[in-house]
Amino acid sequence: MITRVDDYLHAVPLSGADAEQVGPFTLFRSTTIWPYYARPVPGSGVTIEPSDVELVRKRCAELEIPLSFEWVVETCPSLGPAAAAAGLEVVQHPLLVLERADCRPVVADARCEVLSADEAVVRQARAVVNLAFGESGTAVGNAGPAERDTAAAQLSDEMVATLRDRVGRGVSVGAGAFTEDGLVAAGTHQPVGSATEIVGVGTLPALRRRGLAAAVTSTLVEHALDNGVDLVLLSAESDAVAAVYERVGFHRIGHTGAAE
Template sequence: MITRVDDYLHKVPLSGAVAEEVGPFTLFRSTTVWPYYARPVPGSGVTIEASDIELVRARCAELEIPLSFEWVVETCPSLGPAAVAAGLTVVEHPLLVLERADFRPVVADARCEILSADEEVVRQSRAVAGLAFGEPGTAVGKAGPAERDAAAAEMSADVVTALQDRVHRGVAVSAGAFTDDGMVATGTHQPVDSATEIVGVGTLPSMRRRGLGAAVTSALVQHALDNEVDLVLLSAETAAVAAVYERVGFRRIGSAGAAE
């Protein structure tokens, strides 16, 4: 299972990047408006050293792109210590999976639906996610519909176009939760073959603790399972956030590492 997850995570950046081999890593050079990262080549079994990190650092400097890494800790346990030795900041997040038999649909007091590529819908969804991750965690916060609308109006046209393109190509499918206040939660899944990853699930901070994140996640899982996917994965910010996904049927299989 964890090998399959690692293989998926090595394929999914290719929808927005080109791959380049740098030492024991694949560096994904972005072809869109947001940066990507380097990952250890799946199945290589190599022990990563700080000198390997420096190879990627030098190449990123040449390309004038940010230096960052993502990996599955269990398949490359040496990367975290090597990144720390090279002066990077390392974090680990719970890595969870869901298979069809484990799915437990969750509903909330909101309408959940798959989102179109309409410009205003894309702006609203991106704004909800931005505000959610701007106030991380699960506690009720301040940002609400007024802040969402302001953020949506100020969004770069380039970002909107890039997000619309991903929807049109089928490499990103988003869902939203709606109340009388409009869109209040959102998330996306990114299918590759028969697996997909759920990313960017967020609820407007003022609307938290209502089960909206779990309901959006449930809608995304349902869409994935209805469209020839049999494995859904995600990484959670914290154990508390992971508990939200466990309500839907996800279970932890390891840790996702990130360094920058």
């Protein structure tokens, strides 16, 4: 299972990046408006050394792109210590998966549905998620519908065009929860073959603790399972956030690592 997850995570950046081999890593050079990262080649079994990290640092400097790494800790346990020794900040997050038999639909007091590529919808969904991650965690916060509308209007046209293009190409599928306040929670899944990853699920901070994130996640899972996917994965920000996903049927299989 974890090998399959690692293979998926190595394939999914290719919808927005070109791959280049740098030592024991694949460096994903972005072809879109956000940066990507380097990953250890799945199945290589190599022990990463600080000197390997320095190879990527040098190449990123040549390309004038940010230096960052992502990986599955259990398949490459040496990368975290090597990255830390090379002076990078290293974090780990719970890695969870869900298979069809484990799916437990969650319903909230909201209308949940797959989102279109309509510009206004894309703007609001992105604004919701940005505000959610701007006030991280699961506690009720400050940003609400008014802040969402302001943030949506301020999104760049380039960002919105990129998001709409990804929806149109089928590499990104969004879902949202709607109440009397409009779109208040949103998230995305990114299918590659028969696997997909749920990313960027967030609720307007002022409207947390209503089960909206779990309901959006459930909608994304149901869409994925109805469209040829049999393995759904995600990386949670924290144990508290992981508990939200466990309500839908996810279970932990390891950790993802990130360094920058």
